[in-house]
Structures are given as structure tokens and as C-alpha cells.
Amino acid sequence: MTRMLIRVDGEISDELAGAFPHMTTRTQRASTTFTGDLTDQEELQGMLNLLHSLGITVLEVVTIPED
Incomplete structure (x- = not known):
């Protein structure tokens, strides 16, 4: 993951x-951040595709390094 x-x-x-129960959401300064574990590239692409199909602009996608 x-x-x-x-x-x-x-x-x-x-x-x-x-729609993304495995992700934590946080809203601040007119943007929303989803944070969580994704199993693979396909799951990430599915999430991005859904957001795009709903007309939601993705501002940033970042991999969080493991400790």
C-alpha cells in the first residue's frame, strides 16, 4: 500500500x-484534502477518474513517504 x-x-x-471510505478528508481554505492508503496505481487512477468525471479539479497528488 x-x-x-x-x-x-x-x-x-x-x-x-x-465514496472513498478508506480516505480521511479535511477541508481548509477552499480546498479538500484526501489522505489514505491506496493499494495500487489502478485504485489511484480510479479515484482521479471519478473526481474528474464529477468536474472536481485536482490540485495536487503527493506520495507520502513511509517513516
């Missing part, structure tokens, strides 16, 4: 956040 941070533009509804 790889720990990821995905930051998107705007505030995300609880309903949309519920």
Missing part, C-alpha cells in the same frame, strides 16, 4: 467523501 494525499479545489460533500 502507498499513503497518498490528494488535494482538490473546493469543499467536498459528505456524500462524495463517503
Whole structure:
């Protein structure tokens, strides 16, 4: 698993956040950050594709290094 941070533009509804139960969401300064473990590149791409299909702008995708 790889720990990821995905930051998107705007505030995300609880309903949309519920589509990613394995991710923690945090809203600050007109953006929302998803943080959590993704199993592989396919899971990351699926999440990004869903956000894109909903018209949500992805601002940043970062791999969080392991301790």
C-alpha cells in the first residue's frame, strides 16, 4: 500500500467523501484534502477518474513517504 494525499479545489460533500471510505478528508481554505492508503496505481487512477468525471479539479497528488 502507498499513503497518498490528494488535494482538490473546493469543499467536498459528505456524500462524495463517503465514496472513498478508506480516505480521511479535511477541508481548509477552499480546498479538500484526501489522505489514505491506496493499494495500487489502478485504485489511484480510479479515484482521479471519478473526481474528474464529477468536474472536481485536482490540485495536487503527493506520495507520502513511509517513516
